[in-house]
Amino acid sequence: MQTPPFRYASELYDDLWLPEETVQVRETVRAFAEKHVRPVAHELNNTPESVAAFPRELVREMADAGLFRIPFAAEYGGAGLQYPTLATMVMLEEISYLSSGLAASMIDVQLILFGHTLSHASAEVKEQLFPAMMAGDIEGSFATSEPAASTDLSVRALQTEAHKVDGGYRLKGQKRWITNSPVADYMFVLAKLDQGLTMLLVNLRDEGVTVGDPDKKMGNHCQLTADIVFDDVFVAETHRVGPEGHGLKSALTSLTLGRVGIGACGVGMAQAAFDYAVDYMKEREVFGQPLAKFQHWQFSFADYATRLESARNLYVKAALAQDGGRQGVQQQCAMAKLVGSSLAGDIARDAIQVCGGYGFVKELAHTGQQYPLEAIYRDSKIGEIYEGANEVQKLIIARNIFGR
DSSP: OOOOOOOTHHHHOOOTTSOHHHHHHHHHHHHHIIIIIGGGHHHHHHSOOOSTTSOHHHHHHHHHTTGGGTTSOGGGTSOOOSSHHHHHHHHHHHHHTTOHHHHIIIIIIIIIIIHHHHTTSOHHHHHHHHHHHHTTSOOEEEEOOBTTBSSOOSTTTOOOEEEEETTEEEEEEEEEEEETTTTOSEEEEEEEETTEEEEEEEETTSTTEEEOOOOOOSSOTTSOEEEEEEEEEEEEGGGEESSTTOHHHHHHHHHHHHHHHHHHHHHHHHHHHHHHHHHHHHHOEETTEEGGGOHHHHHHHHHHHHHHHHHHHHHHHHHHHHHTTOSOOHHHHHHHHHHHHHHHHHHHHHHHHHHTHHHHOSBOTTTOOBOOHHHHHHHHHGGGTSSSOHHHHHHHHHHHHHOO
16 A cells, blocks of 8 residues: 655644644544545545445444544534534544545435434434444434435425325435435435425335335445335334424534534545645655745645644534534534635645646556545535535525625
């Protein structure tokens, strides 16, 4: 395995504002990632989507290392950190440095979207699922998007419906682009009920649930997505999250946190591309001098270093606001996602440009050496799209400036 690039964040970024517990989380997760994720990162990021390729052994190692306990309170069996949201976002950055698909699947969806929603479920459900999730015994999923509805989560747009019956509900409809669905055991599903939206927890082994094969995507290959069809599926009343008609609030609360996570993933990918490119520019000579001596690239990467500082500070601030119980954090979360996700694509594009063929290639046949930049570039694009497209994030920010 080739020598990893130098971590320039250690020189350019100071964890000055981070609580000591968060600094320790960063060190712990980075050490885990270097030992367990780096050796398989190329495989994770380039193997086509399939249930067989899902990294179950690595997921178990993450659970055994206590990573799945980081976001949660001690009452649920979690780590009981004072700043759990911030620690979770730092974990996302560190894992995304090596594999955005793994981070998105097992942290952003499993721990933030599924896990945060689970914390609002009934005591019976929490008691059953939290220990299993933290132990890596179950996979969770979170379903809002449909074939004709994604950003627009309104009663008008959604087609998946629930009807009240004795003891619970009957669920009918279809969801699309749902992360972890091909390997998940449980799924939170946003559905129409009467004139509102309600969040229901579905056991994917129940009768009437059909999960499709994994989609073949541009990037994030180990983040498996698929269609799910619900054909008159019974859901017990105890598996409803919150009151009837309050499902949209539940969904948006989790998605708002998830947006900070997407920003943190973007920072991780951006830093990885930055580090690789800077190392290359220092070593590669062109016309008798290192690429690093050319002012064009010096200025470009000076700008990127500054934007990395800003993007990292944005997700840190948004996470601290959440942990501090601040109200109205949607704008900060929108900024974190907007800046972090767009930066990943920008740096990856220029990193490929400056590295030339070594940026464009996955693996050099003559030497067998593997290269990460083209995967980072592919993986970065989805960050600008999912959990609220970046245009939606701009709308949220604009409304805070100008009003609705």
